[in-house]
Amino acid sequence: MYAALVLAPWVLMYALSTLAMNHRTWFTVSGTAPAFSEERRVAYESALPADAPADAVARQMLTFLRLDGAHAASRRADGTIVVTRTDLLTPRRITYHPVDSTLLVERQPPRVTSLLERFHRRRGYATGYRLDTAWAVTVDLFIAGLLLWACSGLWMWWEMKVTRVAGAVALAAGLALFVAFLATI
Secondary structure, three states: HHHHHHHHHHHHHHHHHHHHHOEEEEEEOOOOOOOOOEEEEOOOOOOOOOOOOOHHHHHHHHHHHHHOOOOEEEOOOOOOOEEEEEEOOOEEEEEEEOOOOEEEEEEEOOOOOHHHHHHHHHOOOOOHHHHHHHHHHHHHHHHHHHHHHHHHHHHHHHOOOHHHHHHHHHHHHHHHHHHHHHHHO
C-alpha cells in the first residue's frame, strides 16, 4: 500500500501522458504541435570562432539569455545555429543568425498535452544539469519500485496455492498478448 502511495504521482503522470500521446485528437484542436511565436529579438555577438561547435555556441547563447538548461543544438549550412531549449513548462527555440548577429527567441504557448509529453519524454542523465539528473533518479526509483511491486505480486500469487491456476491463466494471457504485440508491431 505504501509503495503504491509513493508511486502514485508517477503512475498518474505516465498514464495521463500516454493517454495524451495515444489519443491526440481528443485533446487538441489540430493534430500538430503548437507553433512557436516570437518572444524577443536581441543583438548578440558570439565570443567564439565561427567554426566553434554548435553546442558550445548554444551554451554561450543560453547563458547570455539566462535560459541555461537542457537543450539540443544544430548548425545549418549557412552558419545559422538553432537551439531547442527543452524547458518543461516553456519550450523555446533560439535561432542565431550570424549574418546580422541577432538571436531570435521563440516560445511555444502552453498546452496540457505538450506538457504531458515533455514529462513522458524527459531525459536526465545526458544533459549534465542537476534537476534533470534528479528527475532521472526519481524515474529510476519509480522503475525499481514497479519491478519490486511486480515481483512481490508474483511471489504472493505463488504462495497462495488456491490462486495458482487462475494466476497462471492470467500470466499466460498477459505473456501471449505481449508476444502477439511484439511480433506484429
